[in-house]
Amino acid sequence: MSPHLPILREVFGYDAFRGPQQDIIDHVAAGGDALVLMPTGGGKSLCYQIPAIARARNGLGVTIVVSPLIALMHDQVGALHEAGVEAAFLNSTLSSEEAFDTERRLMRGEITLLYAAPERVTTAKFLGQLESLRERGLLSLFAIDEAHCVSQWGHDFRPEYRGLAVLHERFAHVPRVALTATADALTRADIVERLQLQDARQFVSSFDRPNIRYAIVEKKDATTQLLRFIEREHTDEAGVVYCQSRKRVEEVAEQLVQAGIRALPYHAGLAPELRQKHQNAFLREDGVVMVATIAFGMGIDKPDVRFVAHLDMPKNIEGYYQETGRAGRDGLASDAWMAYGLQDVVNQRRMIDESPAAEEFKQVMRGKLDALLALAEATDCRRARLLGYFGETYSGQQDSGGGIYMPYCGNCDNCLNPPEVWDGTDAARKLLSTVYRCQQASRSGFGAAHTMDIVRGKLTDKVRQRGHDQLSTFGVGADYSEQQLRAVLRQLIALGALNVRSEDGFNTLELTDGSRPVLRGEQSVLLRESVTAEKTSRSKSKGRTAPTVAAANLGQEAMVRFIHLKAWRAEVAREHNLPAYVIFHDATLAAIAEAAPQSLADLQGISGIGTKKLEAYGEQVLQVCRAS
Template identity: 80%
Template sequence: MSIASILQEVFGYASFRGPQQDIINHVVAGGDALVLMPTGGGKSLCYQIPAIARQRAGLGITVVVSPLIALMHDQVGALHEAGVSAAFLNSTLSSEEAYQTEQRLLRGEITLLYAAPERVTTPRFLAQLDTLFERGQLSLFAIDEAHCVSQWGHDFRPEYRALTVLHERYAGVPRMALTATADALTRADIVERLQLEAAAHFVSSFDRPNIRYTIVEKKDASTQLLRFIEREHPGEAGVVYCQSRKRVEEVAAMLAQAGIHALPYHAGLDFRVRQANQNQFLRAEGVVMVATIAFGMGIDKPDVRFVAHLDMPKNIEGYYQETGRAGRDGMAADAWMCYGLQDVVNQRRMIDESPAEEDFKQVMRGKLDALLGLAEATDCRRVRLLRYFGEIYGEATADAPGRPKPGTAPSGGSAAHEMASVGAICHNCDNCLQPPEVWDATDAARKLLSTVYRLQQSSGVSFGAGHTMDIVRGKRTEKVLQRGHETVSTFGLGADYSESQLRAVMRQLIAVGALQVFTSEGFSTLHLTEASRAVLRGEVPVRLRESTHQRPEKRSRSRTVPTPAAASLGQDAMVRFINLKSWRSEVAKAHNLPAYVIFHDATLAAIAERAPQSLADLQHISGLGSRKLEAYGEAVLAVITGASPVLAAAQPA
């Protein structure tokens, strides 16, 4: 059976997207591959279809290395719904259940087996793989979230390093590494650590055109977040990322008090509470998860309408990975972030105080600078974001969309001022939709830098941002008077500037490398750099955006549309859609699966619009494969025709 037939029969899709077909053909033929594809781009099909094709060809089982239990459960459930034999081995299974799964594995009854990296490298599991390998029944290794192998990545997991055993022990078994996020440095590390030097590289475009990027200056973050959700995404699912566990709980409580169904998630919560909250997020509609970055990897929920950051992430890779959890269904979604000078100071402090080697710290500082440059940008954010990953917006090579062009800026850790845009606009970020007002901050920058210089010269001691700004603004604080800093020649020279303006200037100076922040014993201080000289001489102009909080708010979207997928449906079709969603919810509960595993909203909307009257009418609807047609076709028709909806008899395999 051809891969196109598997795509249609098993998964219900008529055609491949982007480079999927080339990737699948390469792996089915036995080639190794490194696959970089954005979240929602269809990575899972790139190993699921080869697994099915190679097993049907008598080549045995595929082992999927996956880092998260929730991802394993949902993907195995989805494969069962599609009629594919799949299983997982993880800590949620009893000893008897694990034993039964292992026996099915050895009998060749499983097409895809999901397991965590730490389990894959145990002597017991390797012995079972040895048996399969000796029988010629070990078909493929798919290493998901492959960026976890790299110390330069945003989610390094040491246990991934041990996966080199797969190449060393099972020579000839094809391997593919897949990730949604990796700059050039991380990609090179993946290749080296997993010994994929001979693998073909498939790099899709990193662009997510359905996501609108908005970054605002932090004033009252909680109020700003609440206003954003109430005006832009009332009743819709979203994820809010915070830096600390305490902040997670505070924000979740604040949102809940405002009438938003919000739940907390962080590593300090009891496991059962975390699991229950995650299950609610996946299975219920309109839940907002407030979380640390411990939450999110492998979450396949397609209808997340927004991802918000209340604190600045560590780097662009983390930001891209986290924002990519919005709009996996391809419908409109928002990536919203508010940040301030303290975010920059906190991130610098974490880098400076880490026990890592200085070379590693320097790379991390460069990555943070790149993110700060993105946040401070006055031009297209999408252009800058894509250039970080080596992609020129609007351009792609014929063989690999998004592959870096010769002569483009190197990605990964490049300084913010080296990421100049090419003047393109995307029409779906805040800077393109509402170009910011810009003011000449060169004078303010020179006064701040001069103050840092004079403080260092006069006392031999460096000071922090707040104290430096107090001197420039002429504020006679207790600390200023105790230190005698009212006599500094720059005292009061910037009295006309607001604290907000000077903070913005500070952020920009840090972004372009004209100021550095160092942390010692819990205190952060400012220091001049080689780049300071050009700004002090007036050779480098500093132009800043006006505060975004003063700009008019967008109008809220209508509360009457239950989901973007149904936005174009007429009145009768909308009624059918709502009835189908209600039926789907009952089926999902019976199968203990998220509703989207049964059918995506887009599939239900297509059914509602077509109003099928027979099983033949249901054929060739996207997302409705032969197994689902057999299992649910009659029930769907009953809902459409107004008969009493019944649960499909089919249960997960």
């Protein structure tokens, strides 16, 4: 048994470690360096919080937690206080008097975990304070959260993280643990190099989130599709909707509100006070849908987000995985839903090509985008594709006939409703031939819409003016719909057989080396049949409003207790200015409601109730249960 299991039980109220937590905690608590990759919801925080508590109890002093987000610091420190742990943060929300008091407590060795942003940690003043703590044997551990931010290859690079190399240079004998939920092999190698973790032990957990159902649909009318998805699957449930632009965020939030959904916008263009107000509402209230740019999300610990939707395609799989991972942190059924179209591909390609970055960086970013395109266009198991990107082989399989076993997860759209596939090779060759002939005839490139008009034989003004109705490929694909040709173009871009280039402010198509095998008939282009409706429903009746997924299986009397417990928790959370889940998770309330406890002894052993919470809230919980 791990010597740290008593802390898990006493402080956090859990009976057993999950996955690799025990090995990580034992290693870090013993003074070892570590790089930890663990999916969102996998319990990363405990991997440094328990070692911090253990080392502090052994007189080794404070753990410094490097965190990029003020909101996350506040909520994690609040949660630790609720569990009876001395924790604090230093950030711009503190008054000078509050900051001075925190620094005084720090230097006295009264704090177990101190959260601070990388900009503060690398200042001369703070480094001087750390030197003083080390000299007195009171500097225990460095925990670098969201470690992918140090890598230029990661999806959320933050230059200020680069300065954290100073921690190893100046405090070589103080152990360090770097943690992230998302990093491919390239990003992982960059983290190791930038943070000088070459001798650190690496713990790489499975990236699989089996409770998340993945679905990617062809974009037609994205907002209408989103509304249908929410109304059918997630009435009155919390979710996040990601859009690429601030304008789009505002538009979608307004449309959801008009449809009777409690939606709030969040983007960097809003006043800081309004952003904070909206974030607090999302964290502290039930059933709020946040419509946001990627400015929102990192470090959001809300456990009961039931869906994450993308109305625009992210830049890469890391970003997609990180963002979808904010759904279902409580381990209960959740959805990752994305609407995706040709324009998304064009926009992402253009942003890469027009960026001022070096060509090496652009090439890597194109490769990452291509991997996401392949995921979106896939006709086989999406989970297997997603895990394969991170170097993990998915073990789930199903006999597809004739003794041929294919990856099968049973919880993505392709596995649940295998798409019909059609051979788009002929259409692909006609499109590529048209791109080639346009370039020959006009010495310039043309966009997707114009190319499709030529192939379909559509005599527009532009086609006539350019003389492209005289091309040999004019009308050769008249039997294909525009929807089919768009799907072929997406697949050709995903295959690398077509490139999108920005030319004088316009997006144009150009052939690549990958065009040749398709043109010669050496490479087939198989595409998923376009569908008009998504068929991944969990058969949830429209308008059903269960109080929470966690309580779905409770009996009538237990459900009454659960509802009363939630109302009590909301009051306590307001008093403490904390999200409700910091007091108790829904799963803990559901377990209490089902147990119908009559004494404090009955509450002991319920997951999520540690010693401090039992002392603080035990009698109140019993009163609520007795009165229900």
